[in-house]
Amino acid sequence: MPSTITVADYLFTRLRQLNVESVHGVPGDYNLSLLDYVEPNGLHWVGNANELNAAYASDGYARLKGLSALITTFGVGELSAINGIAGAYAELAPVVHIVGTPARKSQQERAKVHHTFADGDFQRFALMYRHITVAQAELSDPRTCAQLIDSTLQQCLIHSRPVYLALPADVVGIRIDATPLQTSIELPRSLPPSVDAETALATVLDRIYSSQRPMILVDGESRAYGILTELQQLSTITHWSTWTTIFGKSCIDESLPNFRGIWKGSAASQHDKDFVKGRDLILCFGPHFSNTNSYGYSSVPDAKISVHFMQTSVQVDGQTFRDLPAKQFLSALLAKLDPSKMTKSPEEVVLNGEKNGIPSPPGSAPLTQDHFYKFFDKYLRSGDVILAETGTAGHGCRDFKLPPHSLLLKPTTWLSIGYMLPATQGAGLAQRELHAAGRWSAAHQPRTVLLIGDGSFQMTVQELSTIIREKLNVLLVLINNDGYTIERCLHGWNQGYNDIARWKYLQAPAFFGANEGQGGEGGYRASTYRAETWDELEKVMAEEDGEEPKLKMVEVVMDREDAPITLKGLLQQQKDAAAVAQK
């Protein structure tokens, strides 16, 4: 390694060291010189169609690979991306947002350059980003660039949330000392043993040994804490009934015999309600109790019988033990855990059910929301990344019985519709990179499956073009139910504002430049299908995909007045209200 290196090379070397292989973003005149360094550093540049989409894609990529990088230009670019970064903050996706800013001369002279308000203020946008990132740095002094880059990236990894780096155009090519690159960026070392930690461990073990009717509840922040392997181990050792939240779904292998599905609180079956009500201990990992991740808070475990494992603390019976990083604490717990001291509750025998199966309606019947997800379930396969957009798909996907080594991205708290299509691009690319590196288990060509409603699809549709350009292996299921059905269920059953324009959805791949057709030699192909009945859908899904990456787009037509079972109550209320209003 040379003894000096440019700031841009330093930054991109760090990203490479942290397994980032692709960079998302959009060029703009304040970042063009920075972009010159991307590909020479062995990074693949994904030029997205716009910055919000690029941010969403970076979020999807980060959720698979543990880190992603997004490059936008100052002002216009970073503000277009801001909602995507806010979503990454809300749901713990570690995105490094690098903003190419005007040269220091312009900033210091308060020049009235474009992409500003021509008032000499260059700090507004960075101030806005302070609300939605866990660390920010302006790389304006070459003496501190290396240190600021390193500490900012480390904060990104620690919190699994976005960070913000502002890089003035004239700093990009300045040479700095390369020595720090010889030491890799890592999470902070474990804390030394402490009396408090010992007390916490003893307290938790005591709860575990004394429990007669325990259960495990896995929530989605667990992924960000890096404890999925430990959780798998815990569930396997204890045989305890293991549930997830919505966010936690796919954080644990759903084929485990003691896996029970999503704990749905007020929306659960009576059987499940009785079961959970009967617990005397709930070990809850990575809690994230937004209303939409907890069935309106109804699935939040009773604090009195719970142990909550948070990012750096553990709560037992309302008492908080601090400075206990989740991974370190859980490892210590597993090391000390003596299974012979644990009860074996009878409930553990309650079995992981069969995979969802064939729909009951006849094959020629029209597709319905509720059965659709049960039907579709059987076509999911090991190694799939599945994305289900906010809306009916985000509800329906909760009952999938996921195959091993699959990953489900689903709406949790931020719920920004339009997120999932660009996220499919980012996740699909990350999946391909992981597979190429031998870090993704899949029997077949790894596949990215997107289930999305028509309203959401319209928001960010142009990113289908990037999926095509990147030749990703994607199954896109477009649920055409003529508008914002999820919103109709919430309010405004018959209101025009829940209508959307009627597109010819299946023309999308051709419009965005894909080669069409089933056959043909080499190259990337798109094929499109439409299904209104079970028979039609079955025919599409049964088709042999082959091993070549392709875009398979299926327009699934469903009634605008139909919704998954969990939304049916709301739907009926709105329908009734509309009927009353019309009288």
Add this chain to the structure above:
Amino acid sequence: MPSTITVADYLFTRLRQLNVESVHGVPGDYNLSLLDYVEPNGLHWVGNANELNAAYASDGYARLKGLSALITTFGVGELSAINGIAGAYAELAPVVHIVGTPARKSQQERAKVHHTFADGDFQRFALMYRHITVAQAELSDPRTCAQLIDSTLQQCLIHSRPVYLALPADVVGIRIDATPLQTSIELPRSLPPSVDAETALATVLDRIYSSQRPMILVDGESRAYGILTELQQLSTITHWSTWTTIFGKSCIDESLPNFRGIWKGSAASQHDKDFVKGRDLILCFGPHFSNTNSYGYSSVPDAKISVHFMQTSVQVDGQTFRDLPAKQFLSALLAKLDPSKMTKSPEEVVLNGEKNGIPSPPGSAPLTQDHFYKFFDKYLRSGDVILAETGTAGHGCRDFKLPPHSLLLKPTTWLSIGYMLPATQGAGLAQRELHAAGRWSAAHQPRTVLLIGDGSFQMTVQELSTIIREKLNVLLVLINNDGYTIERCLHGWNQGYNDIARWKYLQAPAFFGANEGQGGEGGYRASTYRAETWDELEKVMAEEDGEEPKLKMVEVVMDREDAPITLKGLLQQQKDAAAVAQK
């Protein structure tokens, strides 16, 4: 009028009083109850495909009608829109951004609801908006809603810049006193006469009477000050050479005999440079000297010979007179101005040239950027609204000789690519409303003309669907030059990051649901064309449009290495640099 009224009705009544007839936005669960009040108040709801597009569309609408309204939901919606609102701030478009926020109960309990970071903080997004709006109000106390709405709307009008209204879902339907609605919202009254104002007026008049070689320079903030009529009058009375900036283009009737075009500073012809250099007085209205509006500051008039008319102050020879609202001061000036005391400079005879004409290349030659705008010029007609997107179109449009009663929206300072397509939707709708109200002069069916490059088109393409749904009369000229040519001219001539995906652009209208074809009875139609040569383009443009609104989309193919003349120097530099790098 009833004595009480709901908060939502109050707000929408105010907007109607201020000539807002359509509201842009996207539904979301925190604004659905608010949307119930839109159409009953006689407002047309435009459901956009996403929030950024809705913000851009609102900006376009506001630039024609003097006020617009945008409704988004909390968090996800408002953040998606934020770049559009920032652009409206930068370039003085008065947009009222209404955000439907969670009910006060949720906020006061710091509930972990969706579209937040599940941390009980509901103020982050409003804080972000403080950076890009001139007034903000949270309508959480019914006692102050009316007053806050009124003062916020007034600030929007005064500054011609965006404002922010947060309206909790549970406040929407609360009844408040309706009495204030009987008094309309107006700009503040004129200031009473003052010694300072008299001194300023005398000073300016003295400069005017003593000048031998004066000129008028109209910049774009003049539109926001509401002084276009006065400027037209001033130019007509004085016969002085009248120029504009880029932003100021179309603020003055270009058929005036003393109209001279854009003063291009360092990019001007030697003749123009000599002319401006020879001035002893420049009356400059609405100055907005960003680098991109002033040819890198080279067209900024010398302060020593200038009078700058700003929003509420006048600068003469470096001295600032304050508290002189532009319209009031200019009216007073016009009232007092005695033309007999003014010089008649010989230069005023230098004439407004002919309209640009036929291109010199043969009809079968390929289209070139530089000639394209001269050629296209002759097809512009009275009453057109023309939008030229950042990029080659934004440069090329500077040499249009605009017909009377036309309006040109062009890139000035914010330069967010992707803006112009949604802005076309907003502007086209505003144009139609103004025409219907007898406030838009046009011989034919008023037409909205968009000139846009392929890279920009991809950013916000889905808003073409709203143009179709709204049945707007649009001529869309898509300049297909295979990527970000404007950026190639700035940096990275051969770099892959300036490439974009190759779409089948002309499939867009059909994909987005338009009926195709030239003929057919009734209904809204789209027709598509492709032109690579002058003959082909002429044929398309010569076609009779008829009086029915329609979407006419022309894909104009130009070389990726071609640019308007003002960019040619930059282009050659980048080409040379790339050639050197390859050696």
